[in-house]
Amino acid sequence: MDDGQDSVQIGESKFISKNTLLSHLKTYNLYYEGQALQLRHREEEGELIVEGLLNVSWGLRRPIRLQMQDDKERIRPPPASTSWHSGCSLDAQSQKGTLQTPLPVKVTEPEDQSNGRTVEEEAEMESGKGREDSPQLLRTKSDAGVWRRGARRSPSDQRRIRRHRFSINGHYYNHKTAVFTPAFGTLTNVRINSCMTTPQVLRVLFSKFKIENSPEDFALYLVHTSGERVRLKHSDHPLVIRVLQGPCEQVCQVFLMEEDLGEEVTYDVAQYIKFEMPVLQSFIIKLKEEEDREVQKLRKRFKYLHCIIEKQLQSLTEGSTCM
Known part of the structure:
Protein backbone atom coordinates (compact mmCIF):
# COMPACT_ATOMS: atom_id res chain seq x y z
CA MET A 1 0.00 0.00 0.00
CA ASP A 2 1.30 3.46 -0.89
CA ASP A 3 1.09 5.28 2.42
CA GLY A 4 1.22 8.70 0.78
CA GLN A 5 -1.61 8.11 -1.71
CA ASP A 6 -4.02 5.54 -0.30
CA SER A 7 -3.74 6.08 3.44
CA VAL A 8 -3.51 8.74 6.12
CA GLN A 9 -0.87 8.77 8.84
CA ILE A 10 -2.12 8.78 12.42
CA GLY A 11 1.18 8.16 14.20
CA GLU A 12 4.68 6.84 13.88
CA SER A 13 4.52 3.92 11.43
CA LYS A 14 0.72 3.87 11.85
CA PHE A 15 -1.60 4.50 8.91
CA ILE A 16 -5.30 4.19 8.14
CA SER A 17 -6.96 3.92 4.76
CA LYS A 18 -8.68 6.97 3.31
CA ASN A 19 -11.98 5.12 2.97
CA THR A 20 -11.98 4.19 6.66
CA LEU A 21 -11.21 7.76 7.70
CA LEU A 22 -13.87 9.20 5.39
CA SER A 23 -16.42 6.78 6.83
CA HIS A 24 -15.62 7.90 10.38
CA LEU A 25 -15.59 11.53 9.23
CA LYS A 26 -19.09 11.19 7.81
CA THR A 27 -20.39 9.90 11.14
CA TYR A 28 -18.51 12.67 12.94
CA ASN A 29 -20.06 15.42 10.82
CA LEU A 30 -23.55 13.95 11.10
CA TYR A 31 -23.22 14.13 14.88
CA TYR A 32 -22.25 17.82 14.70
CA GLU A 33 -24.62 18.73 11.87
CA GLY A 34 -25.26 22.46 11.78
CA GLN A 35 -22.51 23.20 14.31
CA ALA A 36 -19.09 24.81 14.03
CA LEU A 37 -17.40 21.55 15.04
CA GLN A 38 -18.04 19.95 11.67
CA LEU A 39 -14.80 19.10 9.86
CA ARG A 40 -13.89 19.75 6.23
CA HIS A 41 -11.63 17.65 4.04
CA ARG A 42 -9.77 18.12 0.80
CA GLU A 43 -7.04 16.47 -1.22
CA GLU A 44 -3.74 18.06 -2.12
CA GLU A 45 -1.45 16.12 -4.44
CA GLY A 46 -3.23 12.92 -3.54
CA GLU A 47 -3.02 13.52 0.22
CA LEU A 48 -6.25 13.65 2.22
CA ILE A 49 -6.31 16.59 4.64
CA VAL A 50 -8.98 17.07 7.31
CA GLU A 51 -9.26 20.42 9.09
CA GLY A 52 -11.48 22.12 11.62
CA LEU A 53 -11.96 22.70 15.35
CA LEU A 54 -10.73 20.24 17.96
CA ASN A 55 -12.31 20.34 21.42
CA VAL A 56 -9.76 20.28 24.26
CA SER A 57 -10.64 20.08 27.96
CA TRP A 58 -8.54 21.81 30.60
CA GLY A 59 -7.10 19.27 33.03
CA LEU A 60 -4.36 21.31 34.70
CA ARG A 61 -3.48 21.04 38.37
CA ARG A 62 -0.94 23.88 38.45
CA PRO A 63 -1.53 27.52 37.45
CA ILE A 64 -0.47 28.91 34.10
CA ARG A 65 0.68 32.41 33.22
CA LEU A 66 -0.83 34.56 30.48
CA GLN A 67 1.48 36.65 28.32
CA MET A 68 1.45 40.40 28.73
CA GLN A 69 2.53 41.00 25.13
CA ASP A 70 0.10 41.50 22.24
CA ASP A 71 0.83 42.37 18.62
CA LYS A 72 4.57 42.36 19.34
CA HIS A 164 -5.32 38.92 19.06
CA ARG A 165 -6.18 37.67 22.55
CA PHE A 166 -8.68 34.90 23.21
CA SER A 167 -10.10 34.45 26.67
CA ILE A 168 -9.81 31.24 28.69
CA ASN A 169 -13.37 30.78 29.91
CA GLY A 170 -13.81 34.56 29.95
CA HIS A 171 -10.43 35.22 31.58
CA TYR A 172 -8.34 37.84 29.77
CA TYR A 173 -4.96 39.12 30.88
CA ASN A 174 -5.11 40.97 34.16
CA HIS A 175 -2.13 42.09 36.23
CA LYS A 176 -3.70 40.70 39.39
CA THR A 177 -4.95 37.40 37.97
CA ALA A 178 -2.57 36.70 35.08
CA VAL A 179 -1.48 33.53 36.90
CA PHE A 180 -4.43 31.18 37.39
CA THR A 181 -5.64 27.61 36.88
CA PRO A 182 -8.49 27.06 34.39
CA ALA A 183 -11.49 25.24 35.82
CA PHE A 184 -10.98 21.50 35.47
CA GLY A 185 -12.97 19.90 32.65
CA THR A 186 -14.00 23.14 30.95
CA LEU A 187 -13.88 23.06 27.15
CA THR A 188 -12.00 25.13 24.65
CA ASN A 189 -11.14 24.51 21.00
CA VAL A 190 -8.36 25.12 18.53
CA ARG A 191 -8.37 25.09 14.72
CA ILE A 192 -5.94 22.50 13.35
CA ASN A 193 -5.59 19.99 10.51
CA SER A 194 -4.85 16.28 10.23
CA CYS A 195 -1.22 16.85 9.25
CA MET A 196 -0.33 18.44 12.60
CA THR A 197 1.35 16.37 15.30
CA THR A 198 0.80 16.66 19.06
CA PRO A 199 3.60 19.24 19.69
CA GLN A 200 2.31 21.39 16.83
CA VAL A 201 -1.23 21.33 18.23
CA LEU A 202 0.07 22.34 21.65
CA ARG A 203 1.98 25.28 20.18
CA VAL A 204 -1.10 26.51 18.30
CA LEU A 205 -3.22 26.19 21.46
CA PHE A 206 -0.72 28.12 23.60
CA SER A 207 -0.32 30.79 20.92
CA LYS A 208 -4.09 31.28 20.66
CA PHE A 209 -4.51 31.96 24.37
CA LYS A 210 -1.18 33.81 24.79
CA ILE A 211 0.06 31.35 27.43
CA GLU A 212 3.58 32.11 28.61
CA ASN A 213 4.41 28.57 29.78
CA SER A 214 6.35 26.29 27.45
CA PRO A 215 4.17 23.82 25.47
CA GLU A 216 6.89 21.20 25.98
CA ASP A 217 5.86 20.91 29.64
CA PHE A 218 2.37 19.69 28.72
CA ALA A 219 0.76 16.74 26.97
CA LEU A 220 -2.56 15.67 25.45
CA TYR A 221 -4.46 12.68 26.81
CA LEU A 222 -7.43 10.68 25.57
CA VAL A 223 -9.67 10.17 28.60
CA HIS A 224 -12.50 7.66 28.28
CA THR A 225 -15.63 7.41 30.39
CA SER A 226 -14.41 4.04 31.64
CA GLY A 227 -11.41 5.78 33.23
CA GLU A 228 -8.94 4.60 30.60
CA ARG A 229 -6.34 7.31 29.91
CA VAL A 230 -3.96 7.21 26.96
CA ARG A 231 -1.27 9.78 26.34
CA LEU A 232 -0.86 10.97 22.76
CA LYS A 233 2.71 10.53 21.54
CA HIS A 234 4.69 13.29 19.87
CA SER A 235 4.27 11.58 16.50
CA ASP A 236 0.49 11.17 16.82
CA HIS A 237 -1.96 13.28 14.81
CA PRO A 238 -4.65 14.38 17.33
CA LEU A 239 -7.37 15.40 14.85
CA VAL A 240 -7.34 12.05 13.04
CA ILE A 241 -7.31 10.16 16.34
CA ARG A 242 -10.25 12.25 17.56
CA VAL A 243 -12.26 11.35 14.45
CA LEU A 244 -11.48 7.65 14.90
CA GLN A 245 -12.55 7.78 18.56
CA GLY A 246 -15.93 9.17 17.57
CA PRO A 247 -17.55 12.57 18.11
CA CYS A 248 -19.28 12.07 21.48
CA GLU A 249 -17.50 13.96 24.26
CA GLN A 250 -19.26 11.85 26.88
CA VAL A 251 -17.45 8.75 25.64
CA CYS A 252 -13.98 10.18 25.05
CA GLN A 253 -12.39 13.60 25.59
CA VAL A 254 -9.05 15.18 24.75
CA PHE A 255 -7.48 16.67 27.90
CA LEU A 256 -4.57 19.05 28.30
CA MET A 257 -2.46 18.03 31.30
CA GLU A 258 0.99 18.60 32.74
CA GLU A 259 3.57 16.24 31.36
CA ASP A 260 4.87 15.23 34.80
CA LEU A 261 1.47 14.98 36.52
CA GLY A 262 -0.52 13.10 33.89
CA GLU A 263 -0.43 9.32 33.93
CA GLU A 264 -1.72 6.58 31.68
CA VAL A 265 -4.38 4.16 32.90
CA THR A 266 -4.80 0.90 31.01
CA TYR A 267 -8.20 -0.58 30.23
CA ASP A 268 -7.67 -3.49 32.66
CA VAL A 269 -7.01 -1.07 35.52
CA ALA A 270 -9.76 1.31 34.44
CA GLN A 271 -12.39 -1.42 34.95
CA TYR A 272 -11.95 -1.15 38.72
CA ILE A 273 -11.60 2.61 39.09
CA LYS A 274 -15.29 3.44 39.45
CA PHE A 275 -16.06 0.75 42.03
CA GLU A 276 -16.61 1.73 45.66
CA MET A 277 -13.98 0.77 48.24
CA PRO A 278 -16.04 -2.05 49.88
CA VAL A 279 -16.53 -3.65 46.47
CA LEU A 280 -12.82 -3.40 45.72
CA GLN A 281 -12.00 -4.95 49.09
CA SER A 282 -14.32 -7.87 48.35
CA PHE A 283 -12.48 -8.35 45.04
CA ILE A 284 -9.19 -8.46 46.91
CA ILE A 285 -10.51 -11.07 49.35
CA LYS A 286 -11.73 -13.30 46.52
CA LEU A 287 -8.46 -12.94 44.64
CA LYS A 288 -6.57 -13.84 47.80
CA GLU A 289 -8.70 -16.96 48.31
CA GLU A 290 -8.17 -17.98 44.70
CA GLU A 291 -4.43 -17.41 45.11
CA ASP A 292 -4.35 -19.62 48.22
CA ARG A 293 -6.17 -22.42 46.40
CA GLU A 294 -3.70 -22.29 43.52
CA VAL A 295 -0.80 -22.34 45.96
CA GLN A 296 -2.23 -25.44 47.68
CA LYS A 297 -2.64 -27.21 44.34
CA LEU A 298 0.96 -26.48 43.40
CA ARG A 299 2.24 -27.68 46.76
CA LYS A 300 0.34 -30.97 46.49
CA ARG A 301 1.60 -31.51 42.97
CA PHE A 302 5.23 -30.85 43.87
CA LYS A 303 4.89 -33.02 46.97
CA TYR A 304 3.58 -35.86 44.85
CA LEU A 305 6.42 -35.46 42.35
CA HIS A 306 8.90 -35.33 45.17
CA CYS A 307 7.65 -38.67 46.53
CA ILE A 308 7.89 -40.32 43.12
CA ILE A 309 11.44 -39.10 42.60
CA GLU A 310 12.48 -40.34 46.04
CA LYS A 311 11.04 -43.80 45.33
CA GLN A 312 12.89 -43.98 42.01
CA LEU A 313 16.14 -43.00 43.68
CA GLN A 314 15.59 -45.56 46.44
CA SER A 315 14.92 -48.36 43.97
CA LEU A 316 18.05 -47.47 42.01
CA THR A 317 20.13 -47.47 45.18
CA GLU A 318 18.83 -50.90 46.25
CA GLY A 319 19.51 -52.32 42.79
CA SER A 320 23.11 -51.14 42.78
CA THR A 321 23.66 -52.63 46.26
CA CYS A 322 22.43 -56.07 45.24
CA MET A 323 24.81 -56.13 42.30
Whole structure:
Protein backbone atom coordinates (compact mmCIF):
# COMPACT_ATOMS: atom_id res chain seq x y z
CA MET A 1 0.00 0.00 0.00
CA ASP A 2 1.30 3.46 -0.89
CA ASP A 3 1.09 5.28 2.42
CA GLY A 4 1.22 8.70 0.78
CA GLN A 5 -1.61 8.11 -1.71
CA ASP A 6 -4.02 5.54 -0.30
CA SER A 7 -3.74 6.08 3.44
CA VAL A 8 -3.51 8.74 6.12
CA GLN A 9 -0.87 8.77 8.84
CA ILE A 10 -2.12 8.78 12.42
CA GLY A 11 1.18 8.16 14.20
CA GLU A 12 4.68 6.84 13.88
CA SER A 13 4.52 3.92 11.43
CA LYS A 14 0.72 3.87 11.85
CA PHE A 15 -1.60 4.50 8.91
CA ILE A 16 -5.30 4.19 8.14
CA SER A 17 -6.96 3.92 4.76
CA LYS A 18 -8.68 6.97 3.31
CA ASN A 19 -11.98 5.12 2.97
CA THR A 20 -11.98 4.19 6.66
CA LEU A 21 -11.21 7.76 7.70
CA LEU A 22 -13.87 9.20 5.39
CA SER A 23 -16.42 6.78 6.83
CA HIS A 24 -15.62 7.90 10.38
CA LEU A 25 -15.59 11.53 9.23
CA LYS A 26 -19.09 11.19 7.81
CA THR A 27 -20.39 9.90 11.14
CA TYR A 28 -18.51 12.67 12.94
CA ASN A 29 -20.06 15.42 10.82
CA LEU A 30 -23.55 13.95 11.10
CA TYR A 31 -23.22 14.13 14.88
CA TYR A 32 -22.25 17.82 14.70
CA GLU A 33 -24.62 18.73 11.87
CA GLY A 34 -25.26 22.46 11.78
CA GLN A 35 -22.51 23.20 14.31
CA ALA A 36 -19.09 24.81 14.03
CA LEU A 37 -17.40 21.55 15.04
CA GLN A 38 -18.04 19.95 11.67
CA LEU A 39 -14.80 19.10 9.86
CA ARG A 40 -13.89 19.75 6.23
CA HIS A 41 -11.63 17.65 4.04
CA ARG A 42 -9.77 18.12 0.80
CA GLU A 43 -7.04 16.47 -1.22
CA GLU A 44 -3.74 18.06 -2.12
CA GLU A 45 -1.45 16.12 -4.44
CA GLY A 46 -3.23 12.92 -3.54
CA GLU A 47 -3.02 13.52 0.22
CA LEU A 48 -6.25 13.65 2.22
CA ILE A 49 -6.31 16.59 4.64
CA VAL A 50 -8.98 17.07 7.31
CA GLU A 51 -9.26 20.42 9.09
CA GLY A 52 -11.48 22.12 11.62
CA LEU A 53 -11.96 22.70 15.35
CA LEU A 54 -10.73 20.24 17.96
CA ASN A 55 -12.31 20.34 21.42
CA VAL A 56 -9.76 20.28 24.26
CA SER A 57 -10.64 20.08 27.96
CA TRP A 58 -8.54 21.81 30.60
CA GLY A 59 -7.10 19.27 33.03
CA LEU A 60 -4.36 21.31 34.70
CA ARG A 61 -3.48 21.04 38.37
CA ARG A 62 -0.94 23.88 38.45
CA PRO A 63 -1.53 27.52 37.45
CA ILE A 64 -0.47 28.91 34.10
CA ARG A 65 0.68 32.41 33.22
CA LEU A 66 -0.83 34.56 30.48
CA GLN A 67 1.48 36.65 28.32
CA MET A 68 1.45 40.40 28.73
CA GLN A 69 2.53 41.00 25.13
CA ASP A 70 0.10 41.50 22.24
CA ASP A 71 0.83 42.37 18.62
CA LYS A 72 4.57 42.36 19.34
CA GLU A 73 4.13 45.32 21.67
CA ARG A 74 4.56 45.13 25.42
CA ILE A 75 2.18 47.17 27.52
CA ARG A 76 4.28 49.56 29.56
CA PRO A 77 3.21 50.67 33.02
CA PRO A 78 2.05 54.29 33.32
CA PRO A 79 4.10 56.99 35.09
CA ALA A 80 4.52 56.69 38.82
CA SER A 81 2.00 59.46 39.40
CA THR A 82 -0.72 57.49 37.63
CA SER A 83 -2.36 54.40 39.06
CA TRP A 84 -3.40 51.32 37.05
CA HIS A 85 -6.84 51.86 38.48
CA SER A 86 -7.17 55.43 37.26
CA GLY A 87 -8.69 54.43 33.94
CA CYS A 88 -5.75 55.60 31.81
CA SER A 89 -5.56 54.40 28.23
CA LEU A 90 -3.04 51.57 27.88
CA ASP A 91 -3.22 51.76 24.11
CA ALA A 92 -2.19 55.40 24.16
CA GLN A 93 0.80 54.59 26.35
CA SER A 94 1.97 51.71 24.16
CA GLN A 95 2.20 53.88 21.04
CA LYS A 96 4.86 56.56 21.11
CA GLY A 97 3.96 59.96 19.81
CA THR A 98 0.26 59.33 19.56
CA LEU A 99 -0.55 61.71 22.43
CA GLN A 100 -0.07 65.38 21.74
CA THR A 101 0.95 67.81 24.47
CA PRO A 102 -2.20 69.59 25.58
CA LEU A 103 -2.33 73.33 24.86
CA PRO A 104 -1.78 75.57 27.85
CA VAL A 105 -5.07 76.82 29.13
CA LYS A 106 -6.07 79.18 31.87
CA VAL A 107 -7.88 77.40 34.65
CA THR A 108 -10.75 79.36 36.12
CA GLU A 109 -11.79 79.29 39.70
CA PRO A 110 -14.73 77.12 40.82
CA GLU A 111 -18.18 78.29 39.89
CA ASP A 112 -20.53 79.98 42.26
CA GLN A 113 -23.23 77.34 42.59
CA SER A 114 -25.92 79.91 43.41
CA ASN A 115 -26.01 81.81 40.09
CA GLY A 116 -23.93 79.71 37.68
CA ARG A 117 -21.34 82.51 37.06
CA THR A 118 -17.68 82.47 37.96
CA VAL A 119 -16.09 84.70 40.57
CA GLU A 120 -14.34 86.72 37.83
CA GLU A 121 -17.65 87.34 36.05
CA GLU A 122 -19.27 88.55 39.26
CA ALA A 123 -16.36 90.90 39.94
CA GLU A 124 -16.54 92.30 36.41
CA MET A 125 -20.29 92.91 36.66
CA GLU A 126 -19.89 94.64 40.01
CA SER A 127 -17.18 96.95 38.66
CA GLY A 128 -19.40 97.93 35.72
CA LYS A 129 -17.31 96.32 32.97
CA GLY A 130 -19.28 94.94 30.01
CA ARG A 131 -18.71 91.66 28.29
CA GLU A 132 -17.59 93.49 25.15
CA ASP A 133 -14.72 95.10 27.05
CA SER A 134 -13.60 91.87 28.71
CA PRO A 135 -13.11 88.83 26.42
CA GLN A 136 -14.14 85.70 28.30
CA LEU A 137 -12.22 82.40 28.24
CA LEU A 138 -14.39 79.30 28.17
CA ARG A 139 -14.18 77.11 31.24
CA THR A 140 -12.13 73.93 30.74
CA LYS A 141 -11.03 70.97 32.80
CA SER A 142 -7.58 71.09 34.31
CA ASP A 143 -4.66 69.21 32.78
CA ALA A 144 -4.60 66.91 35.78
CA GLY A 145 -8.19 65.94 35.17
CA VAL A 146 -7.51 65.17 31.52
CA TRP A 147 -4.53 62.97 32.27
CA ARG A 148 -6.29 61.22 35.13
CA ARG A 149 -9.29 60.16 33.08
CA GLY A 150 -7.51 59.53 29.78
CA ALA A 151 -8.95 58.81 26.35
CA ARG A 152 -11.58 56.10 25.99
CA ARG A 153 -10.88 53.26 23.60
CA SER A 154 -12.94 53.34 20.48
CA PRO A 155 -14.94 50.21 19.55
CA SER A 156 -12.51 49.53 16.69
CA ASP A 157 -9.54 49.63 19.09
CA GLN A 158 -11.29 47.26 21.46
CA ARG A 159 -12.00 44.83 18.63
CA ARG A 160 -8.38 45.05 17.48
CA ILE A 161 -7.10 44.21 20.94
CA ARG A 162 -9.41 41.23 21.45
CA ARG A 163 -8.81 39.91 17.94
CA HIS A 164 -5.32 38.92 19.06
CA ARG A 165 -6.18 37.67 22.55
CA PHE A 166 -8.68 34.90 23.21
CA SER A 167 -10.10 34.45 26.67
CA ILE A 168 -9.81 31.24 28.69
CA ASN A 169 -13.37 30.78 29.91
CA GLY A 170 -13.81 34.56 29.95
CA HIS A 171 -10.43 35.22 31.58
CA TYR A 172 -8.34 37.84 29.77
CA TYR A 173 -4.96 39.12 30.88
CA ASN A 174 -5.11 40.97 34.16
CA HIS A 175 -2.13 42.09 36.23
CA LYS A 176 -3.70 40.70 39.39
CA THR A 177 -4.95 37.40 37.97
CA ALA A 178 -2.57 36.70 35.08
CA VAL A 179 -1.48 33.53 36.90
CA PHE A 180 -4.43 31.18 37.39
CA THR A 181 -5.64 27.61 36.88
CA PRO A 182 -8.49 27.06 34.39
CA ALA A 183 -11.49 25.24 35.82
CA PHE A 184 -10.98 21.50 35.47
CA GLY A 185 -12.97 19.90 32.65
CA THR A 186 -14.00 23.14 30.95
CA LEU A 187 -13.88 23.06 27.15
CA THR A 188 -12.00 25.13 24.65
CA ASN A 189 -11.14 24.51 21.00
CA VAL A 190 -8.36 25.12 18.53
CA ARG A 191 -8.37 25.09 14.72
CA ILE A 192 -5.94 22.50 13.35
CA ASN A 193 -5.59 19.99 10.51
CA SER A 194 -4.85 16.28 10.23
CA CYS A 195 -1.22 16.85 9.25
CA MET A 196 -0.33 18.44 12.60
CA THR A 197 1.35 16.37 15.30
CA THR A 198 0.80 16.66 19.06
CA PRO A 199 3.60 19.24 19.69
CA GLN A 200 2.31 21.39 16.83
CA VAL A 201 -1.23 21.33 18.23
CA LEU A 202 0.07 22.34 21.65
CA ARG A 203 1.98 25.28 20.18
CA VAL A 204 -1.10 26.51 18.30
CA LEU A 205 -3.22 26.19 21.46
CA PHE A 206 -0.72 28.12 23.60
CA SER A 207 -0.32 30.79 20.92
CA LYS A 208 -4.09 31.28 20.66
CA PHE A 209 -4.51 31.96 24.37
CA LYS A 210 -1.18 33.81 24.79
CA ILE A 211 0.06 31.35 27.43
CA GLU A 212 3.58 32.11 28.61
CA ASN A 213 4.41 28.57 29.78
CA SER A 214 6.35 26.29 27.45
CA PRO A 215 4.17 23.82 25.47
CA GLU A 216 6.89 21.20 25.98
CA ASP A 217 5.86 20.91 29.64
CA PHE A 218 2.37 19.69 28.72
CA ALA A 219 0.76 16.74 26.97
CA LEU A 220 -2.56 15.67 25.45
CA TYR A 221 -4.46 12.68 26.81
CA LEU A 222 -7.43 10.68 25.57
CA VAL A 223 -9.67 10.17 28.60
CA HIS A 224 -12.50 7.66 28.28
CA THR A 225 -15.63 7.41 30.39
CA SER A 226 -14.41 4.04 31.64
CA GLY A 227 -11.41 5.78 33.23
CA GLU A 228 -8.94 4.60 30.60
CA ARG A 229 -6.34 7.31 29.91
CA VAL A 230 -3.96 7.21 26.96
CA ARG A 231 -1.27 9.78 26.34
CA LEU A 232 -0.86 10.97 22.76
CA LYS A 233 2.71 10.53 21.54
CA HIS A 234 4.69 13.29 19.87
CA SER A 235 4.27 11.58 16.50
CA ASP A 236 0.49 11.17 16.82
CA HIS A 237 -1.96 13.28 14.81
CA PRO A 238 -4.65 14.38 17.33
CA LEU A 239 -7.37 15.40 14.85
CA VAL A 240 -7.34 12.05 13.04
CA ILE A 241 -7.31 10.16 16.34
CA ARG A 242 -10.25 12.25 17.56
CA VAL A 243 -12.26 11.35 14.45
CA LEU A 244 -11.48 7.65 14.90
CA GLN A 245 -12.55 7.78 18.56
CA GLY A 246 -15.93 9.17 17.57
CA PRO A 247 -17.55 12.57 18.11
CA CYS A 248 -19.28 12.07 21.48
CA GLU A 249 -17.50 13.96 24.26
CA GLN A 250 -19.26 11.85 26.88
CA VAL A 251 -17.45 8.75 25.64
CA CYS A 252 -13.98 10.18 25.05
CA GLN A 253 -12.39 13.60 25.59
CA VAL A 254 -9.05 15.18 24.75
CA PHE A 255 -7.48 16.67 27.90
CA LEU A 256 -4.57 19.05 28.30
CA MET A 257 -2.46 18.03 31.30
CA GLU A 258 0.99 18.60 32.74
CA GLU A 259 3.57 16.24 31.36
CA ASP A 260 4.87 15.23 34.80
CA LEU A 261 1.47 14.98 36.52
CA GLY A 262 -0.52 13.10 33.89
CA GLU A 263 -0.43 9.32 33.93
CA GLU A 264 -1.72 6.58 31.68
CA VAL A 265 -4.38 4.16 32.90
CA THR A 266 -4.80 0.90 31.01
CA TYR A 267 -8.20 -0.58 30.23
CA ASP A 268 -7.67 -3.49 32.66
CA VAL A 269 -7.01 -1.07 35.52
CA ALA A 270 -9.76 1.31 34.44
CA GLN A 271 -12.39 -1.42 34.95
CA TYR A 272 -11.95 -1.15 38.72
CA ILE A 273 -11.60 2.61 39.09
CA LYS A 274 -15.29 3.44 39.45
CA PHE A 275 -16.06 0.75 42.03
CA GLU A 276 -16.61 1.73 45.66
CA MET A 277 -13.98 0.77 48.24
CA PRO A 278 -16.04 -2.05 49.88
CA VAL A 279 -16.53 -3.65 46.47
CA LEU A 280 -12.82 -3.40 45.72
CA GLN A 281 -12.00 -4.95 49.09
CA SER A 282 -14.32 -7.87 48.35
CA PHE A 283 -12.48 -8.35 45.04
CA ILE A 284 -9.19 -8.46 46.91
CA ILE A 285 -10.51 -11.07 49.35
CA LYS A 286 -11.73 -13.30 46.52
CA LEU A 287 -8.46 -12.94 44.64
CA LYS A 288 -6.57 -13.84 47.80
CA GLU A 289 -8.70 -16.96 48.31
CA GLU A 290 -8.17 -17.98 44.70
CA GLU A 291 -4.43 -17.41 45.11
CA ASP A 292 -4.35 -19.62 48.22
CA ARG A 293 -6.17 -22.42 46.40
CA GLU A 294 -3.70 -22.29 43.52
CA VAL A 295 -0.80 -22.34 45.96
CA GLN A 296 -2.23 -25.44 47.68
CA LYS A 297 -2.64 -27.21 44.34
CA LEU A 298 0.96 -26.48 43.40
CA ARG A 299 2.24 -27.68 46.76
CA LYS A 300 0.34 -30.97 46.49
CA ARG A 301 1.60 -31.51 42.97
CA PHE A 302 5.23 -30.85 43.87
CA LYS A 303 4.89 -33.02 46.97
CA TYR A 304 3.58 -35.86 44.85
CA LEU A 305 6.42 -35.46 42.35
CA HIS A 306 8.90 -35.33 45.17
CA CYS A 307 7.65 -38.67 46.53
CA ILE A 308 7.89 -40.32 43.12
CA ILE A 309 11.44 -39.10 42.60
CA GLU A 310 12.48 -40.34 46.04
CA LYS A 311 11.04 -43.80 45.33
CA GLN A 312 12.89 -43.98 42.01
CA LEU A 313 16.14 -43.00 43.68
CA GLN A 314 15.59 -45.56 46.44
CA SER A 315 14.92 -48.36 43.97
CA LEU A 316 18.05 -47.47 42.01
CA THR A 317 20.13 -47.47 45.18
CA GLU A 318 18.83 -50.90 46.25
CA GLY A 319 19.51 -52.32 42.79
CA SER A 320 23.11 -51.14 42.78
CA THR A 321 23.66 -52.63 46.26
CA CYS A 322 22.43 -56.07 45.24
CA MET A 323 24.81 -56.13 42.30
